Amino acid sequence: MDHGAFWDEELRAFPHGGRGAALWVVRRSAPEAGAPLQLLKTWDCGTARREGLAARPPLGTLLRAMADNREELIRRGRDTALWVEPLRARGAVVGCLGIWFDAAEPWREGIFLWGQRLVPRLLPVLGLLEPQGPLPGEAAAQPTLFPLPAVAPPAKAPPRKAPPASAAAPGEGLVMPLPRPATIPGIPGCVGASAELVRLGVRLGNIARSGVNVLLHGESGTGKEIIARALHVASDRQAGPFIAQNCAALPETLFESELFGHRAGAFTGAATEKKGLLAAASGGTFFLDEIGDMPLALQIKLLRVMQERQLRRIGDLKSIPVDLRFVAATHKDLTAEIRDGRFRLDLYYRLKVVAVVIPPLRHRPEDVAPLFAYFLKKSGRNIDKIRITEAALSALQQWRWPGNVRELENEAHRLTALFPDEMLIRHAHLSREVRGADPHLVEAADLGTLRALDQAGELLERYLIRKAIAACNGRKAAAARRLGLSRQGLYKKITRYGMADLIASEAS
Numbered sequence: 001m002d003h004g005a006f007w008d009e010e011l012r013a014f015p016h017g018g019r020g021a022a023l024w025v026v027r028r029s030a031p032e033a034g035a036p037l038q039l040l041k042t043w044d045c046g047t048a049r050r051e052g053l054a055a056r057p058p059l060g061t062l063l064r065a066m067a068d069n070r071e072e073l074i075r076r077g078r079d080t081a082l083w084v085e086p087l088r089a090r091g092a093v094v095g096c097l098g099i100w101f102d103a104a105e106p107w108r109e110g111i112f113l114w115g116q117r118l119v120p121r122l123l124p125v126l127g128l129l130e131p132q133g134p135l136p137g138e139a140a141a142q143p144t145l146f147p148l149p150a151v152a153p154p155a156k157a158p159p160r161k162a163p164p165a166s167a168a169a170p171g172e173g174l175v176m177p178l179p180r181p182a183t184i185p186g187i188p189g190c191v192g193a194s195a196e197l198v199r200l201g202v203r204l205g206n207i208a209r210s211g212v213n214v215l216l217h218g219e220s221g222t223g224k225e226i227i228a229r230a231l232h233v234a235s236d237r238q239a240g241p242f243i244a245q246n247c248a249a250l251p252e253t254l255f256e257s258e259l260f261g262h263r264a265g266a267f268t269g270a271a272t273e274k275k276g277l278l279a280a281a282s283g284g285t286f287f288l289d290e291i292g293d294m295p296l297a298l299q300i301k302l303l304r305v306m307q308e309r310q311l312r313r314i315g316d317l318k319s320i321p322v323d324l325r326f327v328a329a330t331h332k333d334l335t336a337e338i339r340d341g342r343f344r345l346d347l348y349y350r351l352k353v354v355a356v357v358i359p360p361l362r363h364r365p366e367d368v369a370p371l372f373a374y375f376l377k378k379s380g381r382n383i384d385k386i387r388i389t390e391a392a393l394s395a396l397q398q399w400r401w402p403g404n405v406r407e408l409e410n411e412a413h414r415l416t417a418l419f420p421d422e423m424l425i426r427h428a429h430l431s432r433e434v435r436g437a438d439p440h441l442v443e444a445a446d447l448g449t450l451r452a453l454d455q456a457g458e459l460l461e462r463y464l465i466r467k468a469i470a471a472c473n474g475r476k477a478a479a480a481r482r483l484g485l486s487r488q489g490l491y492k493k494i495t496r497y498g499m500a501d502l503i504a505s506e507a508s
Contacts, residue, residue: 001131003128003129003130006125006129007043007302008037008177009180010118010120010121010122010177011043011454012177012179012180013117013163013179013180013182013193014045014111014114014179014200014240015110015111015193015366015369016045016115016137016176016369016393017047017180018101018108018111018366019042019046019047019102019104019105020046020047020050020101020102021044021045021046021048021099021100021101021102021103021105021111022042022043022044022045022048022051022052022053022054022099022100022101023041023042023043023044023054023097023098023099024039024041024042024057024058024062024096024097024098024099025039025040025095025097025098025122026038026039026040026043026059026062026088026095026096026098027040027094027095027126027127027129028094028095028145030108031094031437032396036464037059037062037063038131039057039131039132039275040095040126040129040130040131040132041132042054042057042131042132042403043056044166044348045174046222047102048100048101049174053100053220057098058098058100059100061074061082061084062084062096063096065084065086065096065098066086066093066095066096069086069088069093070086071084071085071086072084075103076090076103077407079102079103080099080100080101080102080103080123081102081103081108082098082099082100082420083098083099083100083101083111083112083115084096084097084098084265085097085098085115085119087119087122087123087126088123089123089126090392091494092303095126097115097118097119097122097287099111099115102364102459108127108269109194109195109461110193110194110195110366112195112283113193113195113198114193114297117340123210124436129493131232147227153412172389172390172391172392172426173389173390173391173394173399173425174385174389174390175387175388175389175390175424176372176385176388176389176390177383177386177387177388178376178383178386178387178388179193179253179369179370179373179392180253180368180373180383181370181371181373181374181377181383181503182370183196184198184200184201185198185201185202186200186201186202186204186205186230187200187201187204187226187227187230188229188230188233189226189230189259190226190227190230191370191371191374192221192367192370192371193366193367193370194362194364196359196363196364196365197364197367199207199266200227200356201230201359204227204230204234204356205234206393207356208231208232208233208235209232209234209236210354211235211237211325212255212323212325212353213306213326213327213328213349213350213351213352213353213354214228214327214328214353214354214355215291215327215328215329215330215348215352215353215354215355215356216327216328216329216355216356216358217330217331217355217356217357218329218331218357218358218359219331219358219404220331220403220404220406221361221403221404221406221407222358222359222360222361222404222405222471223358223403223404223405224289224329225287225289225329227356227358228242228244228285228287228289228327228329229287231285231327232284232285232287232325232327232332233305235285235303235325237283237284237285237325240281240282240283240284241280241281241282241283241284241285242281242284242285243277243280243281243284243285243286243287243343244256244285244287244288244289244323245259245277245288245289245355246290247288247290247291247292247293247294248288248289248290248293252295255294255295255298256298256301256314257274257276257314258276259276259277259278259298259302260276260279260301260311260312260313260314261273261275261276261278261279261313261314261317262274262276262313262314262315262316263272263313263314263315268430274313274365276311276313276324278305278324279311279320280310280323282321282322282323282324282333284324284325285322285324285325285327286324286325286326286327287327287328287329288327288328288329289328289329290329290330290332290341291328291329291330291332291334292330292331292332292334292342293332296342296343296344299343299344300344301349302346302347303344303350305324305347306324306326306350307350308346308484309321309322309323309324310322310371320338321327323451324476326350326351326430328351334348335348354417360401360404361401361405361408362395362399362400362401364405365398366397368388368396368397368408369393369396369397371408371409372396372408372411372412375408375409375411375412375413376415378409378412379412379413379416380416381416384489385423386423386424386425387423387424387425388424388425389424389425389426389427390452391426391427392426392427392429395410395427395430395434396408396434396436397428399433399434410432411430411431414431415429453506455492459495461493461497464483464495465479465483465490465493465497465502466502468480468482468483468501469502476490476491476502
């Protein structure tokens with residue numbers, strides 16, 4: 001088999017852009033338990049590549065994991081970790097997968113998910129892959145980052161040829177292919193690789209089958225309608241209609257007519273009968289986007305529909321039975337809206353049988369690369385031939401994306417419009433805002449996402465350091481006192497977290 005193409009396909013799905021990682025795959029040269037190991041694959045990226053870690057496989061740890069037949073996450077001091085996974089076939093351990101990464105890796109769960117997906121694909125071909133390294137005790141050669149698969153020559157030469165994936169772009173690090181966009185299981189139409197979305201996909205299946213009303217919380221552009229459609233498709237109502245309405249898009253004077261319908265002649269201008277969106281959605285799912293913008297008077301009428309399962313059109317004397325499942329979405333804090341008298345508490349609890357929070361894109365940067373590839377493909381680009389530099393990918397993942405997925409889509413369309421024939425995406429090709437992304441900027445909203453304690457602790461410290469220095473007008477000594485640190489202690493933390501801009505201008 002073409003082992004180069006196999007590894008190229010698997011490694012392009014790796015969650016790139018983190019602090020660094022190294023990979024080793026070994027197998028026994030014979031079925032016997034004491035047979036020597038063969039090194040099938042070594043690979044590294046980021047800090048691991050700069051330190052040449054791939055050339056130093058942890059053979060003792062891999063052998064022990066195979067002997068114990070146990071998956072294990074081994075912390076190597078404060079800074080690094082090694083995850084080992086024995087490869088089992090027909091009840092016997094035939095090899096091992098090892099992944100080294102920074103212990104504070106921001107998307108280590110994404111690395112675990114990638115490794116767990118790799119193992120079942122690796123086992124059927126483990127005996128067919130050619131050894132790519134020496135036997136234990138010999139020096140391992142440094143492999144290329146992404147060997148290119150064999151491609152039939154095109155009928156017409158492309159305007160520009162992309163460099164090989166293992167090449168380096170001057171000043172921009174390595175060149176790598178974009179990952180193939182993969183849909184999250186359980187969320188049709190949702191592209192990504194993050195652990196947050198995978199867990200959400202599992203949870204949505206149970207919620208969809210329950211048939212209860214759902215309230216989606218998420219910033220604008222996070223894909224709330226995609227989640228609502230996924231709930232509809234996975235439910236018993238999938239054969240019925242799915243109708244969506246943005247409550248912020250309708251003027252208050254037309255809202256009631258659009259939702260409930262009207263009889264001919266019910267009011268000036270009502271020349272014909274109108275069925276209404278609620279009646280049209282009967283037997284299916286009705287999605288109310290931006291429910292927080294619904295007028296208060298209509299909230300009362302909607303609550304009656306939910307309670308009685310009947311509605312009455314404007315100008316009609318009798319009610320019409322409807323069978324609906326409601327999914328609502330908002331980016332507002334509805335508890336604050338209730339407190340200020342702009343949203344009804346009873347409607348809130350009718351809608352919020354189950355609440356689902358959709359994390360913003362800045363909290364799942366490992367989704368940026370597959371989404372970016374998806375939008376480039378959607379705009380007509382051949383992503384198999386496009387490469388991206390390490391600097392450009394890093395800038396994309398470090399930008400906060402205040403417009404979330406919608407903003408990322410616009411970035412991909414902008415790149416296609418301005419550089420339609422460019423086969424290598426460089427840092428200079430990105431928009432000015434993305435190029436100027438500050439990876440160390442932390443805002444209060446970032447602290448509200450559930451994450452590992454060590455990651456949350458670092459995020460909180462970085463946030464408080466910036467707040468303290470800003471409150472003390474840049475005076476480091478005063479900021480250190482506010483934080484309960486010595487000045488030297490403050491400088492150590494600033495250096496550890498890479499916040500060099502705070503040292504650039506000494507005002508203390």
